[in-house]
Amino acid sequence: MMTTARDKKDYAKDPMPRVEITESHWSDEQKAEFLRRRRARNFLLLAALGGFCLIIYVIAMVKLHEYGQMW
């Protein structure tokens, strides 16, 4: 799209218009990429929390088995 002289003049008055950029401005590819990355992050967080619980469980089991107490 060609930029007219009027566009240039308006843009000079307000070089960075305060327009909220939301997902509605994204292309379909960008939306799909955003959803893919969010899903990956969520799965990773779930795995990290699961791993954290598993580690605490393993520590508790080993310590209780070997020493009869946690601390």
Added chain:
Amino acid sequence: MSIRATEMLRDTISAPHLGAEPRDWLALLKPRVVSLVVFTGATGLVIAPGRINPLLAAIAIFCIALGAGAAGAINMWYDRDIDAIMRRTTSRPIPAGKIEAGGALGFGIVLAVISVVLLAMATNLCAAAVLAFSIFYYAVIYTIWLKRRTPQNIVIGGAAGAFPAVIGWAAVTGHIGLLPVVLFLIVFFWTPPHFWSLSLYASTDYEKASVPMLPVVKGARHTRWNVFVYTLILFPLALSPWFLGLAGRIYGATACVLGAAFLYFAWAVLRDEQDAKGVSLSKDQPARAAFKFSILYLFLLFAAIAVDRLV
């Protein structure tokens, strides 16, 4: 706003707003540094007298890696301004716009707390306390306090990388003995020649970012002498576990050969062809070789002491 302006703005903001990928978060943990830390920490565990359940040992190594990664993330958060200037670090997640600075800091702090708490639960308070102190040392004493203030930053800050062997030892024994202290000193004196070799050929980057690395402040010639002197000190220090009866002949022979080789590389750095200002005429080839060899040196030295104990 015109469609063109909207398109331009969309292109500009799209990368950060799409969010980071898991590999970007992983990059925050400085995986290469962590791999060496894990190795020295595991060596501390192996050579310590006493017994530890293999599962708890694995968790202890995981905690050391997590703690080192956490310190790396906090380092990247604080250094984001200079990382954006230096060519070597512009692709890091924060300057590349993949992860927001606050997110990186939060990530680092959460991981630091988790690593210390888990290590305390899995092993003992002594190991957890040393881990906590090492994270504090790297993130606060080195990164925030020393790095931008003194050309001796890497000498004092080098202690941060020397803690893992002590943590590994403490995880098994619950206290700190003479051998882990000697290993601490070896890594402490190994760090300056290792890092100054790198900074010799990356000095323009540090100069651009106004980081007072030794080559920037005192010049390349002075740095070359320091690389050689520290390597010279390292030679008998690396042999000391053998002299003190803390390690056997396998370690003694390995330390002797590796020390001689490291001295050869440091001598080559010192004798590199230079102009009147001490700037290398060979594109710092000897410094590049010394940097690469220094990594191999530490790896083989710690492998030797572990093998010596196991055989």
